Amino acid sequence: MTTKLIEIAKLKQHPFQSTIYNANSSATEQLADTIKQFGVIQPLRINRNYEVMSGNRRLEAAIAVGLTEVPVIFVDIPKEEEEQFILDSNLMRKRSLLEVVREIKKYYKIYERKPGRKPKNNGDNPDTISGRTKEIVSRLVGLCSTYVDSLNKLDLKNKTVVDYLKQVDSDDATINAALEAIGRVCRINAAKKNLNMVSNSGRTITKAVISSKSNDNSGGKIIKLNQASELTWEKPFKVFNESCANLDKLPKRSVNMSFTSPPYFGLRDYDGDSNQLGQEKDYRDYIRNLCELLMKLYDVLTDDGSFYLNIGDTRRDGFQLNIPQQVVQCLIESGWKLANTIIWHKTNPKIIPGAPVQPTYEFLYQLVKDRGYYDNIITVPTKEKAGKIVRKPLDFGRDPRHFKSHCVSKGFKKCGDFLDDYIIRAAAANTNLFKQYGYNDIQHCAPSNIALPTYCLFRSSREGDVVLDPFAGQGTLAYLAIKNNRRSISFELGTEMANTQEAMLNDVWNEIMAENHRRAA
Secondary structure: OOEEEEEHHHOEEOOOHHHHOOOOHHHHHHHHHHHHHHOOOOOEEEOOOOEEEEOHHHHHHHHHOOOOEEEEEEOOOOHHHHHHHHHHHOOOOOOOHHHHHHHHHHHHHHHHOOOOOOOOOOOOOOOOOOOOHHHHHHHHHOOOHHHHHHHHOOOOOOHHHHHHHHHHHOOOOOHHHHHHHHHHHHHHHHHHHHHHHEOOOOOEOOOOEEEEEEOOOOOOEEEEEEEOOOOOOOOOEEEEOOOHHHHHHOOOOOEEEEEEOOOOOOOOOOOOOOOOOOOOOOHHHHHHHHHHHHHHHHHHEEEEEEEEEEEOOOEEOOEEOOHHHHHHHHHHHOOOEEEEEEEEEEOOOOOOOOOOOOOOEEEEEEEEOOOOOOOOOEEEEEEOOOOOEEEEEOOOOOOHHHOEEOOOOOOOOOHHHOEEOOEEEEOOOOOHHHHOOOOOOHHHHOOOOOHHHHHHHHHHOOOOOEEEEOOOOOOHHHHHHHHOOOEEEEEOOOHHHHHHHHHHHHHHHHHHHHHHHHHHO
16 A cells, blocks of 8 residues: 555545544644654545545644645545444544444444455454454454443433443443443333323233243143233243243343353253354353343342352363353443352262362352342351251341241251351252153253252242242242242243243142142131
């Protein structure tokens, strides 16, 4: 490419430039001082219409110091690719958050116009970019994909939104704080609009639309979630035979507690689909995908709710990938608060040949929205070293006289049988529960132990509350919820497993109803 000297009077700003970037007088002044001393070192990039596509600040600074000519390079690219060239050329400069949001919105439009194609190179950057739109834009603007997705949804015509973004640039707020504040404002505005949807009788006009299909194996119904402004409960459980990517269809703040153990990276193939969670080629893609799914929980969880995440690590080439900690860190950066980290000590761990240290434990993370999360005021019998059974409060620091004793309903172990402060000691699986309903491929269904969801259920939910498992599998949490006067929502993508879970829950509910009738008689 040949550099030429062109009269400044012939040059003009590209019209797209002003739609993304604002004038920055302080940056121009600093650049002017440099140009006054050394001249314009880096040539401007212009098209054949003499429109500056890269170097607008250099042009403004050159005018400020009285130059009449500047070095330029003509860039011959198709007209439809000029906007992307301008965006790419500004990625290394310091931009305000408002400018970054504009870039994100434009990049989304650019890459969504050409699905499955790699973007053409501009000649200066030989690297090619591939992947989904969100991941591409995330790498380009230098923000995590969760931020990129949230920022892309902002309405920049809303003055309040713009004001909050400016607070981030002035260091008066973080991106998380700004997004939370914007979310609150949007929810308040939405609530005001919903007032117009209330009839004279005070009943909401809009209702949930739920479609269902028959389940021949169980005689019950596996329902598909289409829309949910509210949920109706014929029975205290719902099993959705679909991906938890549809969590955002649930009503906002409709879940009091969530517990889940998602598929671990590279350890189990559930349905032979290479696109399933846990079968990604790169563990970093797994972390991104999992965090995007789990962030959908944030809006459906009540403000005083808790989300418990049980996740194990994976080894590659003899080394741990440190996946649990990276997932939790990603969730924290996206707005979650880490309330507690609990250790699950497995009493029957699976032995990994050749591993120098056997994985006899996993983490159980309690994530919340804020300090006001519900924490059950209970005491739990715990075993001291001398073997003496004492009652210890789970909420340390409060007056023990206000604690109420709480144990699990009949048929389960008491909390003290597996809990010692913040270490839970329990077996790695509960297989008998699922086998009796005809599902014998226990290795495939990844059965859960019963200790973890029991602890979570009583620690962070009340009777009548709604609990959710987005990766429900065999339905251990739902089973516990029904047995202990809670309502449950399960998402399970596997049809056979969802059918089996539905059959089990129907049987449990029928037994409870029969027992209630016997007591009433």
